Amino acid sequence: MGTTGWIILAAANIPLYYLLGRLIFRDWQGFWECVKYWLTPDIISAFRGDYFEDWTSELKLFLWLIVCGVCVAAEGVLIDRVFFG
Secondary structure, eight states: OOHHHHHHHHHHTHHHHHHHHHHHHSSHHHHHHHHHHHHSOHHHHHHHTOHHHHHHHHHHHHHHHHHHHHHHHHHHHHHHHHHOO
16 A cells, blocks of 8 residues: 555544544543643643643643554555455
8 A cells, every 4th residue: 555545544534533532532622731731841841730730641642643543554554455465
């Protein structure tokens, strides 16, 4: 499967990304809070007393990105083996 196939597969999985995001973040506010903590340096969060919240928020965002990537990769390998293998 070429680059175009991977791009189409990633775009076709947008509903899956949304569902996984709802499971991990609960709502859009939770997602944007995680992005805010991801962009804030850890030392600033530590001075504000939000270090633990920063750490857990960054972990949620990282977990969501990894799970979405693994889903696309697994689907791509499965499609490649079934249809092109």
